[in-house]
Every structure is written in structure tokens, then in C-alpha cells.
Amino acid sequence: MTARARNAVAALAIIAVSVFWYLEAGRFRELSRIFPRVIAVILGGLGVVLLVLTILGRGPKIIMAEGDSSQRHRRSGSLLAALVLWTALIPVTGLLAASLTGVAVMGLITFRAHRGTIRAIIIAAVSVVAFYFLFQFLLYVPFPLGFFG
Amino acid sequence: MNRQTRVFVTMIAATLGALVTLGGAHASGQAEGREYPTRAISYVIPFAPGGQSDVTAQYQKPYLEELLGVNVLIRHQAGAGGALGWAALAAGRPDGYTIMGNNIPHIIIQPLIRDDAGYRTEQLKPVYLFQTTPIGIAVHADSPFNTLEDLIHYARSNPGAVTVSGSGTHSGHHLAILQLQHLTGTEFTYIPATGAAPSLTNFLGRHTDVLMANSDDLVAHRGEMKILAVGTTDRFGPLPNVPTFIEQGLEMTAGIDRGVAVSPNTPDDIVRRLEEAFHAVTTNPVFRAEMDAMGFETQTMGSAEFARYIEQKTGEIQTVLRELGEL
Amino acid sequence: MSSVLLDALAGVLSPVSILLVLVGTAGGIIVGALPGLTATMAIALLVPFTFGMSPVHGLVLLGAIYTSAIYGGSFSAILINTPGTPSAIATTFDGYPMARRGEAYRAIVTATIASVVGGLIGVAFLIFLSPPLARASLRFGPPEYFWLAMFGLTIIAAVSPRSTLKGLIGGGIGLLISTVGISPIDGATRYNFGTLSLQSGISLIPALIGFFCIPEVLRMVEESQHSGEMIPYKRQRRMVKRVLQQLVRRPWLMIRSSVIGTLVGIIPGAGGNIAGLVSYNEAVRASRDKASFGQGAVEGVAASEAANNASVAGALIPMLTLGVPGAPPAAVLFGALLLQGMRPGAELFTTYAPVTYAFLFSLVLANLAMLPLGLLLGKGVARLMQKVKVQTMAPVIIFLSMVGSYSIYNNLGDVYTMVATGIVAHVLRKAGFQPGPIVLGLILGPIAEQGLLQSLLLGRARGSMLMVFFARPISVVLIVLTVVSILAPILVQIRDRRALRQGPSSGGTE
Structure with a gap:
């Protein structure tokens, strides 16, 4: 996406959210309604300004990252997917197993993208286990265990 | 997948397998159960x-x-x-x-x-x-109100003019002031804070006229305020000179x-x-x-x-x- | 009186106390450096242990942890762009750019020296000026909080150099997010989409980690191909001396930042995060070289760190004198005092004076201990960061972010919040929105809303909104500051443009 398209999408999204926030506030009593409505009006207004500037071709510049952008996006997309998977696994398998899976999946993604060593990934797995037990037994944090619990 | 990757994936799988086994053993060990409590x-x-x-x-x-x-x-x-x-x-x-x-x-x-x-x-x-923790009601040390009756009298003729500091919406303090309004037919302006401490500062800084507070805060700051009533059934030990609401004809405890x-x-x-x-x-x-x-x-x-x-x-x-x- | 002070001093200088200060300081730095582990948590965790100790020893340990955890937050702010504690938000703005150009250690040295100076100045205020300052803090009522938040929002201009419009929108997004959850005034559940965990709102710390940390980890992985290393590390000699010389040349920066930190710290409800941000803003405004901020200016790191460490002592002022803690970690410390049978308030400086003063002196000691310990740990961490590969670093940082978010209240919902805000931040970044203004809105939102609504209620009761909002001395000062803060950059811009028109050779860039 070009900077101009990004600005336009951002502006439209912001206007949409502001409208939703404003309308949703109608369900609250007066004292809970004032503040969100004021903010929604201001934010919506700023969104309109951004949209108009973008249409006029005077929108703010966005610094694009260097390098092959489609490849970058594919990689960060798969990383985000890995992050979501990792998070979704926590209530099912518990934090430790989910995190080791997360480390493995992220390792695979970065491994393909970047010529690294397996050693680095194993160090990551070991560190995760070490930190896990540190928190569990030294700081008494009751981590979710999922079906292990 | 190259060889290194395969080794790596196998290792992760083995770790997960070990954890499953451990987890199972842990659960069965618990089921045998000695008398409660056996762990933290x-x-x-x-x-x-x-x-x-x-x-x-x-x-x-x-x-x-x-x-x-x-x-x-x-x-x-x-x-x-x-x-x-x-x-x-x-x-x-x-x-x-x-x-x-x-x-x-x-x-x-x-x-x-x-x-x-x-x-x-x-x-x-x-x-x-x-x-x-009994809840009490207090005014500033130099306030014109000396008794709960004074305060209620004034609030009745000036609805909403008296501001009351309390710990939050739908908290014990809020409930107590609602009860008081309900029993006396008065109307106060309740200013909820996010906790007892900010409520206390709102009052001590003279931003509100009246304070609803827990007994421990009242005891600690009694030198800076006149405590008009406290929500116990009998007089409250640490504040023996403060009358209860009940003594003053209001059927409420707080x-x-x-x-x-x-x-x-x-x-x-x-x-x-x-x-x-x-x-x-x-x-x-x-x-x-x-x-x-x-x-x-x-x-x-x-x-x-x-x-x-x-x-x-x-x-x-x-x-x-x-x-x-x-x- | 002086004999009390001497007794207190003797208590602090005992071998056990000194050991506790060292242990507490080292532990506090580590806790602070880990994202998600905050000073509040560390103190809460240790309170049961200090219960068994003598009051002096217990408080010495907790005080050392408090002050050093706030400082430790600068490590992760500098090294991975993630404030280790909310207080270090403003440290990321210049600390991380410094690290990215190989000056991580220089940034850490700056943070260390500034923290020590700020901490010591703050403690000086605490020891000598507590009672009048505590009384003054009570003048801060609902309207003042509202105007403080408004003034705070003007910081957006300073933290979004590329586009003020996008900064403002970011601030608006933050304010909007801050309205999620049960409303502070009439208890309505807002924007929780039917979920239970959103009832308590978007928690600040998970959101901070999400906004700052996740996009940075993703970027690290995306870019690892080009540079091959996490962050470069330039070996430089005599760093401490050089930074010291640089800071000594700017005494006004250090003093101003420390005073701002102390004063903001005193205001109950405004902690180190706001202190650091306000101080950063003032440093930008006072500087002649505004463009260098956000690009790795030493002054930015110094301003933020001096202020947030000064705020530690500031937050203790109302806690010790009035029994009203100024910040969440101070609230836990308050509980610890109660457990030792000491009721904060006037008695602390009479009946319990030896313990109280020993505690205050130990804060001095802890600040001094931060210097060698911080430099040592800082150098080690900075070097380690250079050696560790992205494949190790990225998942470990994410894991720690999850653990940190979870262990605040043992709440899985906070982990979801962290991940969700991380993804949102990643997307927003692609559209040119920075996390700084968003987080600013998130922090100031509740303060603004509560101040506004409480003031409205007060205004209705008093029959005059005008009197409540505009006729109180501190409010007037804050309003003037806000207006100046908004107008000053505009006036400068107009002047620059005029200068440009009159003499094109002056070389302004538009």
C-alpha cells in the first residue's frame, strides 16, 4: 500500500470507530456518557481532517521500511499468526507448553527467513523453561496449566 | 525441512510429551489425597x-x-x-x-x-x-455544622448543595449516604473517588464539605475533623464520644x-x-x-x-x- | 532532634542495612528491567518477608527496591524500546534511538547518572520539605486534575515530531481506549463487548507492553536479515566521565527535571510515568535543538530518568505525612508500614522518628548504590544484547511479556490485552502512528474524565461551573501552562516562516 492509501484507510477506520463510540454512548447514563462522547467527536473530527488532507494529497508522510516489502509483510504476517496461535494455546495446554510451541513456530519462521543456528532456538526454549520455573516457584505465580492442571 | 529443523522439531515434541506425562502423574498423585490441606x-x-x-x-x-x-x-x-x-x-x-x-x-x-x-x-x-469497619460521617473542624441534625437540616433546605466525598460509586460509602438520604429525605451531591485515599484527600483539601470514611481513617485523622456519627449499633470503642446514627434517631448502620x-x-x-x-x-x-x-x-x-x-x-x-x- | 538523626544514621550504616540496600537495589534493577514486573509487584511480593524483620530493615529493603525498580525500567526502555515500568515511557523516546545507533551503554550511563541525581534531589525534598509540600498537595482537587491532564495532553506535540495531526489522533485513540470498562463515576459498564475481562478496562501495563514491545519484536525479526545483530554495541572508553561532563554542563536540565519529578510525584494519583513525560516535554521545550529529540538525544533520557526517580521520593511525601500514598508502589509501602505497627502521619516523625529517618537515609544510600550496580549490570546487559541472536531474543521477549502481563493480577485477560494491543500497534505503526501519544492518552484519560466529572458535580452543587473550573489558583497556573504549551510551537513556526520569507538563505526546511 502507498502512504496515501494507508492514510485514507486509517482515516476511515478512525471515523468509523468514533461514530461507533459516539452511538454506543447513548446507552449510558449522563455522567458516563459525557467524556466518551467528547473524545469521539474530537477524534472523529481529526479523522475527517486526515481524510481531507489525504484526498488533497497533503496527508502526513509515512516512513516506509526499506527492503522488499511484500516479503517483509509475509514474514510479519506469519509471525503475527504465530503469536495469536501461541496466545490461543495458553488456556488449552497451559503457558509452558504453549510457549514452547510458540518458540518452535517462531523459530521455524525466522529460521527460514534468516540463516541462524538451531542453537539460538534451543537457547530460547531453555530460557523460557528457566524463566517459567523461576516465576512459578520463586515468585509463586500460579500459571494456567490447561489440561495439565 | 532440512535435517537440523527435523531434529529441532523432534526435540520440542519430546519435551511436550514429557510434560504431558508429568502433568498426568501430578494429577493422579493429587487424587490420592491426604487430609486437606496438603499444599499451599x-x-x-x-x-x-x-x-x-x-x-x-x-x-x-x-x-x-x-x-x-x-x-x-x-x-x-x-x-x-x-x-x-x-x-x-x-x-x-x-x-x-x-x-x-x-x-x-x-x-x-x-x-x-x-x-x-x-x-x-x-x-x-x-x-x-x-x-x-464501621463507616462514619464527618465535616471539617471549622464547619458550621456541629451535629448530624445541623447538617441534615441544612441539606434539607438546600438540596444538592452539600458535597460528600466517598470511596466510589456503589461502594459502602455510597450506600451509606444513599441510606441517609433515604431516611431523612435529603439530597446530597456525592462525589465518588477511586478509593478511600483519594476520597480522603478530596475532603482534607476542602474540595468537599462532608466525608464518608471508614473508621480507621476517621481515627487517624480525627484531629482535623468533626465526626458527626458512626454506623455501629453501640458506641464505637476507639471513638467513644461519637454518637451512632441510631442514637440520633436514624435506623441505620453502615x-x-x-x-x-x-x-x-x-x-x-x-x-x-x-x-x-x-x-x-x-x-x-x-x-x-x-x-x-x-x-x-x-x-x-x-x-x-x-x-x-x-x-x-x-x-x-x-x-x-x-x-x-x-x- | 539531631540525636534522633544520628541514631537513624547509625541504624542505616549497620552492615545488615547496607547489605539489604545492596540486595534490594540489585533485585529492584532486575525487576524493573523485566517488562511487566513493576515496583508495585516487587514490593507487594516482599512485604510478607519484611513482616518478620525489624521495621528499619524491612523498610530499608522495600525502599531500595522501590527506587531502583523505577530506575531499572530504563534498561528495557533503552534496549528493547519497552518501558520496564510505566515510569520509563519517556525514556524510550530517545533511549532506544541511541541504542539503535550503537550507543546503548551511553544511554544507560546517562539514565543511571540522571536517576541518581534525580533520586537524591527528590529525597532532599522529602527530608527537608515534607510537611509544607504535603499540605500543598491537598490543594490539588478535581479541577486541578482535569487541567493537569489537559496540560499533559500538550506533550503529544513533543512526542510526535513527524506529524502533529497523527500524534493528536494517537492521543485521541488512547483516550478512547481509556473509556473501556466500568466508568469511574456512575459505575456503568462501557465498551466491554459483553466480556468480563474488559470490565476492568484496558490495564495500563499490558497495554504498554503491547504497544511498545510487540511491534518492536516484529520489526527486529523483519529487519534481522539486513543487520544480522540485534542492536549494535560500540565500545567506548571513559563513558561515565564523558556523560558526566555533558550533564554537568546542563545543570538546569537536571534540576528542572528533578523538581518536576518530585512535584508530580507528590500529587496523589500521578506517578513516575506522568513525571517522566512532563519533564521530557519541558526538556524539549527548553532546548534550542528540538529536532534532535526523538532521534536519540541524551537530554531526553536524562530528563525522563531524573524526573521518574525524583517522583519516588515525591510519592512518599503525602504517604508519610498524611497517610495518603501518591502512587501505587507507595500504597503497598503504606501497607507495609501499617504491618509494622506504624501509622503514617504525624506520629512517624515523632514517635517513630528513628525508623522513619533511617528509612529516608536508606533511600539516599540506595540511590548511591544504583550508580555502581547500575553501571555494572547495564554494561553486562548491553553486551549480552549484542551477542544474543534474534531467534533467541524475539520469543524470549514475547514470553516475558506474557508472563509479565499475566502475573500482575494472575489474569489471562491481561495477556490477551497485551497481544491484542500489540497487533493493533503493529498495524497502526504501518500507518504512521507512534505508540507514545496513544499511551499518553491511555494514562491521562481516567485522570481527565474523573477530574472533569467530579468538577461538574462540584460545580452543580456550588451553582457555578466558572468558579470551579477557572477561578482556582493552581488551575489558573495549569491553564496558562496549557495555553503556552499549545501556542509556543505555533508562534515559533510563524516566526520561522517569516524569517524564511525575508531571507531564504537562513536555510529553514519545510
Whole structure:
């Protein structure tokens, strides 16, 4: 996406959210309604300004990252997917197993993208286990265990 | 996949397998079960650390550990005025290894005013009620009001002109001022803060005219204010010169009761074990003296009595809220 | 009186106390450096242990942890762009750019020296001026909080150099997010989409980690191909001396930042995060070289760190004198005092004076201990960061972010919040929105809303909104500051444009 398209999408999204926030506030009593409505009006207004500037071709510049952008996006997309998977696994398998899976999946993604060593990934797995037990037994944090619990 | 990757994936799989086995062994080991409690108990405070529930729990901790023979770990699970913690307790395992602060009126008001509180009051199984903090009403030391009657008289002829500081919306303080309005036909402007401390500063900084506060704050700052009434049935020990609301013709008590509860369906023998432990702590003279010094009133209400008390309070609170149009 | 002070001093200088200060300081730095582990948590965790100690020893340990955890937050702010504690938000703005150009150690040295100076100045205020300052803090009522938040929002201009419009939108997004959850005034559940965990709102710390940390980890992985290493590390000699010389040349920066930190710290409810941000803003405004901020200016790191460490002592002022803690960690410390049978308030400086003063002196000691310990740990961490590969670093940082978010209140919902805000931040970044203004809105939102609504209620009761909002001395000062803060950059811009028109050779860039 070009900077101009990004600005336009951002502006439209912001206007949409502001409208939703404003309308949703109608369900609250007066004292809970004032503040969100004021903010929604201001934010919506700023969104309109951004949209108009973008249409006029005077929108703010966005610094694009260097390098092959489609490849970058594919990689960060798969990383985000890995992050979501990792998070979704926590209530099912518990934090430790989910995190080791997360480390493995992220390792695979970065491994393909970047010529690294397996050693680095194993160090990551070991560190995760070490930190896990540190928190569990030294700081008494009751981590979710999922079906292990 | 190249060879290195394969080795790596196998390793992760092996680790996961080992964990499954370990987890299973852990679970079966537990099922054999010696007598409760066999492992550390979490004592959860559904508020941020540093508050009065927290301080009391810290006091109880060493006694409980000695009586129960296991570690007692104090944790905090704050959010949504305590509702987040209570919702977790209501959905928790009935094994008695999580006990949680169970404060009246908080546990009652939340489900009454919101249908999305995440728990119902009767789901939390009461264990023991050990402490009451009476709520009192105070004005500035140089205020023209010298008695509760003066204040009510003025508020009646100037509806909404008197500002009252309290700890939050639908808190014990809020409920007390609602009760007072209800009984006297007055109207105050209640200014809710996010806790007892900011409420106190709002008052001490003279941003409000009246303060609703817990007994310990009243005791600590009594030099800077005139305390007009306190919400006990008889005169409150640490403040012997302050009349009660009842003495002044108002049929109301106001206070915050603190106890503990466990998850629904926790077996009775576990509840009894905890009840005994809390009873022993609360009747310990050293503990009582510590509580007195902080301006708290100790209570010794067991599980059954606590449950009846909650029921009675629920009825009272429901009536007040309904008549004031808060429900 | 002086004998009390001497007794207190003797208590602090005992071997056990000194050991506790060292242990507490080292532990505090580590806790602070890990994202998600905050000073509040560390103190809450240790309170049961200090219960068994003598009051002096217990408080010495907790005080050392408090002050050093706030400082430790600068490590992760500098090294991975993630404030280790909320207080270090403003440290990321210049600390991380410094690290990215190989000056991580220089940034850490700056943070260390500034923290020590700020901490010591703050403690000096605490020891000598507590009672009058505490009384003054009470003048801060609802309207003042509202105007403080408004003034705070003007910081957006300073933290979004590329596009003020996008900064403002970011601030608006933050304010909007801050309205999620049960409303502070009438208890309505807002924007929780039917979920229970959103009832308590978007918690600040998970959101901070999400906004700052996740996009940075993703970027690290995306870019690892080009550079091959996490962050470069330039070996430089005599760093401490050089930074010291640089800071000594700017005494006004250090003093101003420390005073701002102390004063903001005193205001109950405004902690180190706001202190750091306000101080950063003032440093930008006072600087002649505004463009260098956000690009790795030493002054930015110094301003933020001096202020947030000064705020530690500031937050203790109302806690010790009035019994009203100024910040969450101070609230836990308050509980610890109660457990030791000491009721904060006037008695602390009479009946318990030896313990109280010993505690205050130990804060001095802890600040001094931060210097060698911080430099040592800082150098080690900075070097380690250079050696560790992205494949190790990225998942471990994410894991720690999850653990940190979870262990605040043992709440899985906070982990979801962290991940969700991380993804949102990643997307917003692609559209040119920075996390700084968003987080600013998130922090100031509740203060603004509560101040506004409480003031409205007060105004209705008093029959005059005008009197409540505009006729109070501190409010007037804050309003003037806000207006100046908004107008000054505009005036400068107009002047620059005029200068440009009159003499094109002056070389302004538009």
C-alpha cells in the first residue's frame, strides 16, 4: 500500500470507530456518557481532517521500511499468526507448553527467513523453561496449566 | 525441512510429551489425597495491594500458616471493583486451595446493579467473617455544622448543595449516604473517588464539605475533623464520644464487613477446616489487639451465620437501592 | 532532634542495612528491567518477608527496591524500546534511538547518572520539605486534575515530531481506549463487548507492553536479515566521565527535571510515568535543538530518568505525612508500614522518628548504590544484547511479556490485552502512528474524565461551573501552562516562516 492509501484507510477506520463510540454512548447514563462522547467527536473530527488532507494529497508522510516489502509483510504476517496461535494455546495446554510451541513456530519462521543456528532456538526454549520455573516457584505465580492442571 | 529443523522439531515434541506425562502423574498423585490441606493455599484479595483487606490478610497469614500447616500465599486480583476476582472464584475449582476476600456490601451490590458482574452473590461460599469497619460521617473542624441534625437540616433546605466525598460509586460509602438520604429525605451531591485515599484527600483539601470514611481513617485523622456519627449499633470503642446514627434517631448502620469465601460446591469438611482456622486467628488476643489498634472491629461469624447475614444484608440493600431508583 | 538523626544514621550504616540496600537495589534493577514486573509487584511480593524483620530493615529493603525498580525500567526502555515500568515511557523516546545507533551503554550511563541525581534531589525534598509540600498537595482537587491532564495532553506535540495531526489522533485513540470498562463515576459498564475481562478496562501495563514491545519484536525479526545483530554495541572508553561532563554542563536540565519529578510525584494519583513525560516535554521545550529529540538525544533520557526517580521520593511525601500514598508502589509501602505497627502521619516523625529517618537515609544510600550496580549490570546487559541472536531474543521477549502481563493480577485477560494491543500497534505503526501519544492518552484519560466529572458535580452543587473550573489558583497556573504549551510551537513556526520569507538563505526546511 502507498502512504496515501494507508492514510485514507486509517482515516476511515478512525471515523468509523468514533461514530461507533459516539452511538454506543447513548446507552449510558449522563455522567458516563459525557467524556466518551467528547473524545469521539474530537477524534472523529481529526479523522475527517486526515481524510481531507489525504484526498488533497497533503496527508502526513509515512516512513516506509526499506527492503522488499511484500516479503517483509509475509514474514510479519506469519509471525503475527504465530503469536495469536501461541496466545490461543495458553488456556488449552497451559503457558509452558504453549510457549514452547510458540518458540518452535517462531523459530521455524525466522529460521527460514534468516540463516541462524538451531542453537539460538534451543537457547530460547531453555530460557523460557528457566524463566517459567523461576516465576512459578520463586515468585509463586500460579500459571494456567490447561489440561495439565 | 532440512535435517537440523527435523531434529529441532523432534526435540520440542519430546519435551511436550514429557510434560504431558508429568502433568498426568501430578494429577493422579493429587487424587490420592491426604487430609486437606496438603499444599499451599492462595489467599486472594480482589483489590490492589496496600488496602485494608490486604493489610488484614497479611496479619492473618502467619497465624493461618501455623494453624493449617501449609504456606498461605497472598495474591491480588484487582479489577471491576472486585468483580473480576469474584467471577474467577465463582468459576473456580471447589478444592479449598483458593480462598478470597469476601466483602460486604461489595459482593452484594455488584450483581444487583449489573447483570454482567460475572458471578452471583450466593455462588460465593462464605467461610468466615472476621472484621467490620464501621463507616462514619464527618465535616471539617471549622464547619458550621456541629451535629448530624445541623447538617441534615441544612441539606434539607438546600438540596444538592452539600458535597460528600466517598470511596466510589456503589461502594459502602455510597450506600451509606444513599441510606441517609433515604431516611431523612435529603439530597446530597456525592462525589465518588477511586478509593478511600483519594476520597480522603478530596475532603482534607476542602474540595468537599462532608466525608464518608471508614473508621480507621476517621481515627487517624480525627484531629482535623468533626465526626458527626458512626454506623455501629453501640458506641464505637476507639471513638467513644461519637454518637451512632441510631442514637440520633436514624435506623441505620453502615460498615464494611470483611470475610473470606471459597468456590461454590466446596466440600463442607474443607469449609469447616478453614472456618476453624479463621476462628482461632480471630479469637487470638494478640491479633485482636492489633486489629483494635488499627481501628477495626473484630467479628466471629462462622460459615452458616455469615451466609444468613449476607442474605439479610442483600434484602436491606435491595430495598434501599430500589427506593432510590438506583435499580 | 539531631540525636534522633544520628541514631537513624547509625541504624542505616549497620552492615545488615547496607547489605539489604545492596540486595534490594540489585533485585529492584532486575525487576524493573523485566517488562511487566513493576515496583508495585516487587514490593507487594516482599512485604510478607519484611513482616518478620525489624521495621528499619524491612523498610530499608522495600525502599531500595522501590527506587531502583523505577530506575531499572530504563534498561528495557533503552534496549528493547519497552518501558520496564510505566515510569520509563519517556525514556524510550530517545533511549532506544541511541541504542539503535550503537550507543546503548551511553544511554544507560546517562539514565543511571540522571536517576541518581534525580533520586537524591527528590529525597532532599522529602527530608527537608515534607510537611509544607504535603499540605500543598491537598490543594490539588478535581479541577486541578482535569487541567493537569489537559496540560499533559500538550506533550503529544513533543512526542510526535513527524506529524502533529497523527500524534493528536494517537492521543485521541488512547483516550478512547481509556473509556473501556466500568466508568469511574456512575459505575456503568462501557465498551466491554459483553466480556468480563474488559470490565476492568484496558490495564495500563499490558497495554504498554503491547504497544511498545510487540511491534518492536516484529520489526527486529523483519529487519534481522539486513543487520544480522540485534542492536549494535560500540565500545567506548571513559563513558561515565564523558556523560558526566555533558550533564554537568546542563545543570538546569537536571534540576528542572528533578523538581518536576518530585512535584508530580507528590500529587496523589500521578506517578513516575506522568513525571517522566512532563519533564521530557519541558526538556524539549527548553532546548534550542528540538529536532534532535526523538532521534536519540541524551537530554531526553536524562530528563525522563531524573524526573521518574525524583517522583519516588515525591510519592512518599503525602504517604508519610498524611497517610495518603501518591502512587501505587507507595500504597503497598503504606501497607507495609501499617504491618509494622506504624501509622503514617504525624506520629512517624515523632514517635517513630528513628525508623522513619533511617528509612529516608536508606533511600539516599540506595540511590548511591544504583550508580555502581547500575553501571555494572547495564554494561553486562548491553553486551549480552549484542551477542544474543534474534531467534533467541524475539520469543524470549514475547514470553516475558506474557508472563509479565499475566502475573500482575494472575489474569489471562491481561495477556490477551497485551497481544491484542500489540497487533493493533503493529498495524497502526504501518500507518504512521507512534505508540507514545496513544499511551499518553491511555494514562491521562481516567485522570481527565474523573477530574472533569467530579468538577461538574462540584460545580452543580456550588451553582457555578466558572468558579470551579477557572477561578482556582493552581488551575489558573495549569491553564496558562496549557495555553503556552499549545501556542509556543505555533508562534515559533510563524516566526520561522517569516524569517524564511525575508531571507531564504537562513536555510529553514519545510
